[in-house]
Every structure is written in structure tokens, then in C-alpha cells.
Amino acid sequence: MGIVFCSEPELHQPAMIVGWPGIGNIGVLTVDNLRQQVEAEELGEIEPWDYFYPNKVIIRDGVLHDLEFPTSKFYYKKLADRDLLLFIGEEQPSGRGRMYAEGGKAYEMANQVLDVAEKFGCRRIYTSGAAVALTHHSLRSRVWSVATERRLLSEMKSYTNAFLMSEVEGRQNIGNITGLNGLLIGVAKKRGFEGVCLMGEIPDYLSRVPFPYPKASQSVLEVLAAILGISVDMTAFDDMIDQMEDLIANVLRQFPREIRERVEQRKQEAQPEVITEEDEEWIKEHIDDFFQGGGGDKA
Numbered sequence: 001m002g003i004v005f006c007s008e009p010e011l012h013q014p015a016m017i018v019g020w021p022g023i024g025n026i027g028v029l030t031v032d033n034l035r036q037q038v039e040a041e042e043l044g045e046i047e048p049w050d051y052f053y054p055n056k057v058i059i060r061d062g063v064l065h066d067l068e069f070p071t072s073k074f075y076y077k078k079l080a081d082r083d084l085l086l087f088i089g090e091e092q093p094s095g096r097g098r099m100y101a102e103g104g105k106a107y108e109m110a111n112q113v114l115d116v117a118e119k120f121g122c123r124r125i126y127t128s129g130a131a132v133a134l135t136h137h138s139l140r141s142r143v144w145s146v147a148t149e150r151r152l153l154s155e156m157k158s159y160t161n162a163f164l165m166s167e168v169e170g171r172q173n174i175g176n177i178t179g180l181n182g183l184l185i186g187v188a189k190k191r192g193f194e195g196v197c198l199m200g201e202i203p204d205y206l207s208r209v210p211f212p213y214p215k216a217s218q219s220v221l222e223v224l225a226a227i228l229g230i231s232v233d234m235t236a237f238d239d240m241i242d243q244m245e246d247l248i249a250n251v252l253r254q255f256p257r258e259i260r261e262r263v264e265q266r267k268q269e270a271q272p273e274v275i276t277e278e279d280e281e282w283i284k285e286h287i288d289d290f291f292q293g294g295g296g297d298k299a
Contacts, residue, residue, distance in 0.1 A: 002046075002047055003044055003045070003047070003074075003112060003115070003116060003229065004044050004045055004047060004048055004259045005043060005044035006042055006043065006044055007041065007042070007043055007044070007076070007139065008197060009043075009076055009078065009294060011076060011078065011083040011085070011120045011121060011191040012082075012083050013082075013083070013121050013122065013123055014076070014082065014083035014084050014085045014119045014120055014121065014122050015082060015083075015084055015085070015122065015123075015124050015125075015126065015227075016084075016085040016086070016087065016113075016116075016124070016125045016126065016127070016286060017034060017084065017085070017086050017087070017126045017127075017224065018031065018086075018087045018088075018089075018113060018125065018126065018127045018128075018181070018184060018288070019031030019032065019087070019088055019089070019127070019128055019129075019181075020089040020091075020092050020129075020179065020181055021089070021091060021092065021182045022092075022129045022130055022179055022181060023129070023130035023132065023202060023213075024130050024200075024202045024206070024207070024211075024212055024213030024216055024217075025204065025208050025212040025213070025217075026129055026130045026199070026200045026212075026216045026217050026220065027127065027128040027129045027130075027181055027213055027217075027220075028088060028089075028090075029214060029217035030128045030200075030217040030221050030224070031086055031087070031088050031128065032088055032219060033190065033217065033221060033232075033236060033237065034086065034224065034232070035075050035086050035088065036236075037232050037233060038077045038079065038084065038230070039077065039224060040075035040076060040077040040084065040086050041075060041076060041077065042073060042074070042075055042174075043073075043074040043075055043076045043085070043116075044073070044074050044116070045071060045072055045073045045074065046072040046109065046112050046113075046223070048069035048070060048071070048072065050105070050108075051061065051070075051072070051093040051105055051108075051109060052069050052070045052091060052093065053069075054067040054068055054069050054216045055068045055069060055070060056068045063249065065253075066165075070089070070091035071088075071089075071090050071092040072087070072088075072089045072090070072109070073087070073088055073089075074086065074087050074116055075087075075088070076120075079228075079230065081229055082228065082229070085116070085117060085122055087113055087116070089109075089180070090179050092106065092179055093106055093109055094106070101227060105182055106183055107183070107187065109180065110180060110183050110184045110187040111187060111191075113184060114184070114187060114188060114191055114193065117188075117193065118157045118191075121257045122193070122196070123193065123194060124193065124194040124196070125188045125193050125194070125196070126196050126198060126224065126227075127180075127181040127182070127185055127195070127196075127197045127198070128181065128197070128198045128200070128217075128220045128224075129177065129178075129179070129181035129182070129197065129198075129199050129200075129201050130199055130200060130201075130202050130207070130213070130216060131143075131144040131165070131168075131199035131200060131201045131202070131216075132201075132202055132203075132204050132207045133168070133202065133203065133204065134203075135201050135203050135266065136203060136205060136263065136264075136266040136267050137203050137206065137215070137248050138267055139260075139267075140161065140215070141201040141202070141213075141215050141216040141218070141219040142161055142163055142168070142200075142201050142219065143159075143161055143162045143163065143166055143198050143199065143200055143220055144163055144164070144165040144168060144198075144199040144201070144217050144224075145157075145162055145163070145165065145196060145197065145198055145199070145223075146164075146165045146177065146182075146185070146196070146197045146199075147194075147195065147197075148185055148186075148188060148189035148193070148194055148195040149189075149194060149198070149284045152194060154230070154279045156196060159223050159226045159227065160222070160223075160226065161219060161222065161223065162198075162223050165199070173246075173251040177197055177199070181197060182197060183188070185197050198220050198223055198224065199220070200213075200215075200216025200217060200218075200219045200220040201216055202210075202216050203263075204260065205251075205252075205255070205263055206248065206251065209251055211244070212240070212244070213244070214237050214240035215239050215241050215244075215245060216298055217235075217237060218234055218237040218238075218241070221234075221237070222234075257265060258293070
């Protein structure tokens, strides 16, 4: 088990941006789009053998040729004002059929990512993921932030459309971040790195639907671009958002009438600054009942 490098460039205090799959694939979409836009080069990868089962067996001419595993790759880019390290994991190491990382393997992988950050002189780590919120899909996704140090909070608040998680959750400043996108900045703090997690809002009623939510990824990338001082082209996200409209409309048509009405009310209201526990529990209960029951009043 280890990290295999295909290049070892000289980088000057690069920022590292990390993305793993999760709700709406927000983190992966964000980091992969950034990778494409800056034309980052491959740096290396974490060997998969001790973390994942193979995705498929590759057979050629009737002979087993190879096993294909989820990839966990590093990329780099030397820019005019700063250098970047990017990490994209296709899957989180997990057990018992769960989506999110857990246990010793997750902790090991987090440390391997940070070993690469340390090797190249990185001081700050950014992760990205989803913030499940009482919002509407027609509204712009806000970006919630959590930092490893209090002094970073004022910086995060200075960016357009960025909010502190503690400001919008309304839960006595207590919250949690599921999976490796949260675990990594926790391990980063322990190892002396600065860490920030940026989470794009996804409506709660879409959080159980198995397709990406590019509107949130677009918002996270906008904040990252401001942090990094780079220009980004949002055309790809605009196209994806347009393509998702029909899918989202189809999902809403399948919801019971009571949920649809509750969801549509959000378009007429200002985006809530505080998510109440009562509203959150109501929608969660009814959405969970719908998905577990396989249907409802679709009139």
C-alpha cells in the first residue's frame, strides 16, 4: 500500500483542493472541473488494493486481462501567483455497503493525502461537499464554510455567496460533516495544516436522488476561484444545470402533493437564514417515508 508518483515537480507552498463523491457529487464535480480548467497534470495516485474491491474484471479475447479499481489521483498546476495540488477520489473507502468513509481505512487514506500535501510544502487544505438545506432548486446555492481555526472565518465570510455553517444551521453552532470531506480537515488540523471545507447547498428533497447537483458545484467553484485569484469558465456547469432541470421536474412530479406544495412555497419566500428543526424534521420524515414506501399520492 502506498503512493505512486509519475512526476515530482518543485512546488511553492501550493494550496490543496480535495474532492470525494458524496451527496450530489458536489465535491468531485467541483474539483474535476477546476482540474480541467487549469489543465492540471497528473502527479500520482494512491494504490487501491487495500482500500477497494475492483469495479470490474477486464476480459480480452476470452482471457482475464486486468482488474479495474476506483482511482484516487493527485494532480498539480504551477500558476502565475500560486501553485495548486488537486486530489480526486472516485470512491470513499467504506464498509457494509455504505457510501461514506469510515474506520481505520478512511483515516489511513486521509493521512496519505496529507502526506502528499506535506511532501510538496502545502499549508492549507480545501475540501468540498454538500450542505443539505431547506432551499429550492431554482435558487442560487449558497456556500457554507467550516474552518480549522477561528482566524480563518472572517476570510471565508469575505467572499461573495459564502456563509459560515454556524450562521445558517441554527443549532447552537453545532453540526457535522459526513465522510472524508469532513474527516480530512479534522486530520489536517491534528497535523498542523490549515483546513477549510466548502459545502454547496442542495435542497433536502433532492439529497436522496442519485444524480449530480451541478448548481451547488458551480457555487463552490466560484468561491474557490475567488480564494485562488483565478478566472473560471462556468459554461460547462451552465449546460449541466440546464440538462438537470427536466430530471428534477420529473422527480418533483413523483412526490406526494403535500410535499410538492411545501417545496413550491419556498420559491415565494426569501431564502431562510436559519433552518428550523421543525421544518427540517417534517420534510425529512415525509421524504424518507416516500422513498421507503416507493410512492404516494402523485395527483
